[in-house]
Amino acid sequence: MNNIHELGKKILADVASAGTLEQVETIRVAALGKAGSVSSLLKTLGSMSPEQRRVEGPLINGLREDVASAIATRKAALEAHALDVRLATEQLDMSLPTHDISQGTVHPVSQVMDELAEIFADMGFAVAEGPEIEDDWHNFTALNIPPAHPSRAMHDTFYFEGGQVLRTHTSPVQIRTMTTQKPPIRIIAPGRVYRSDSDATHTPMFHQIEGLVIDKDIHFGHLKWTLETFLKAFFERDDITIRLRPSYFPFTEPSAEVDIGYRRIGGHRVIGGKPGDDGFGWMEVLGSGMVHPNVLKNCGLDPEEWQGFAFGTGVDRLAMLKYGMDDLRAFFDGDMRWLKHYGFGALDVPTLSGGVGA
Numbered sequence: 001m002n003n004i005h006e007l008g009k010k011i012l013a014d015v016a017s018a019g020t021l022e023q024v025e026t027i028r029v030a031a032l033g034k035a036g037s038v039s040s041l042l043k044t045l046g047s048m049s050p051e052q053r054r055v056e057g058p059l060i061n062g063l064r065e066d067v068a069s070a071i072a073t074r075k076a077a078l079e080a081h082a083l084d085v086r087l088a089t090e091q092l093d094m095s096l097p098t099h100d101i102s103q104g105t106v107h108p109v110s111q112v113m114d115e116l117a118e119i120f121a122d123m124g125f126a127v128a129e130g131p132e133i134e135d136d137w138h139n140f141t142a143l144n145i146p147p148a149h150p151s152r153a154m155h156d157t158f159y160f161e162g163g164q165v166l167r168t169h170t171s172p173v174q175i176r177t178m179t180t181q182k183p184p185i186r187i188i189a190p191g192r193v194y195r196s197d198s199d200a201t202h203t204p205m206f207h208q209i210e211g212l213v214i215d216k217d218i219h220f221g222h223l224k225w226t227l228e229t230f231l232k233a234f235f236e237r238d239d240i241t242i243r244l245r246p247s248y249f250p251f252t253e254p255s256a257e258v259d260i261g262y263r264r265i266g267g268h269r270v271i272g273g274k275p276g277d278d279g280f281g282w283m284e285v286l287g288s289g290m291v292h293p294n295v296l297k298n299c300g301l302d303p304e305e306w307q308g309f310a311f312g313t314g315v316d317r318l319a320m321l322k323y324g325m326d327d328l329r330a331f332f333d334g335d336m337r338w339l340k341h342y343g344f345g346a347l348d349v350p351t352l353s354g355g356v357g358a
């Protein structure tokens with residue numbers, strides 16, 4: 001009994017003076033581990049007489065409980081102290097400057113292409129693609145522009161030796177779609193196009209988006225509705241006025257150039273408004289028309305059975321009109337300041353809140 005008392009006093013004193021978690025653990029193993037001093041005492045209970053066990057049992061068990069709880073208390077105290085020390089020493093100075101992380105932006109052309117894809121997706125158009133190095137047939141001949149046709153001169157074409165060209169417009173994607181898919185067809189084809197031309201509003205490479213619908217009983221009204229709906233959604237305003245002006249493209253008949261109304265406000269052209277409004281004017285934004293029967297035939301479609309419309313426009317130009325840049329060349333200079341100013345955040349949700357029909 002005395003033994004038990006002495007052992008208890010010693011262990012509790014050791015625990016109280018333990019200065020580290022490791023020391024506490026060593027004491028725990030020495031007392032409560034398999035071969036520990038307290039565990040050994042507990043084992044002696046089995047060989048005691050019932051009377052002896054009645055006296056010693058509570059003492060030995062009491063010892064085990066006292067030791068276990070002293071160890072737990074000491075451990076908790078040491079852990080709390082360790083945390084206090086860390087909190088006191090590991091300070092973060094939130095006012096220190098951080099490393100400069102340079103963040104890129106989404107180029108306005110990419111942004112506008114995404115917006116266009118979204119608008120036309122709402123109207124059931126899929127996105128189609130074609131190669132930038134085209135053959136003469138897809139870029140010209142199949143589009144009803146045979147060799148020596150005068151309208152070839154309208155395109156300042158980059159030719160490769162061997163007759164291939166850098167596509168001068170996205171219209172060859174019409175041909176590639178009609179020769180590989182069965183109507184009904186509703187596609188848009190955004191992408192790069194090339195013409196040998198350069199000034200403030202022309203660059204040798206620029207971006208177009210083509211639209212093509214082929215189905216039964218398609219007429220000019222469908223074309224007009226589609227363009228009006230698209231322009232309203234793109235410029236995010238309802239007061240858009242458009243004007244279809246008779247024009248000529250070899251691959252459409254009849255053909256129309258599409259003008260959009262704007263108002264001159266403080267030196268800027270702001271899309272929207274109608275004839276008669278202060279500072280009102282028209283500017284051309286699209287080429288369009290009903291797909292020429294020769295084009296349908298060139299793609300193996302019977303013009304008596306299938307009709308359709310097509311349109312094409314400059315993506316860069318749409319971006320300039322919507323977001324207010326005035327020099328096209330800056331689009332392709334890669335000037336970081338320009339990109340920071342006109343670019344879009346990568347995680348920005350598309351700016352079109354409602355989509356078509358909202």
Ligand code: PHE
Binds near residue numbers: 170249288289312
């Ligand atoms: N491909 C024409 C251009 O580049 C635009 C256009 C496309 C016109 C489709 C009519 C129909 O100018």
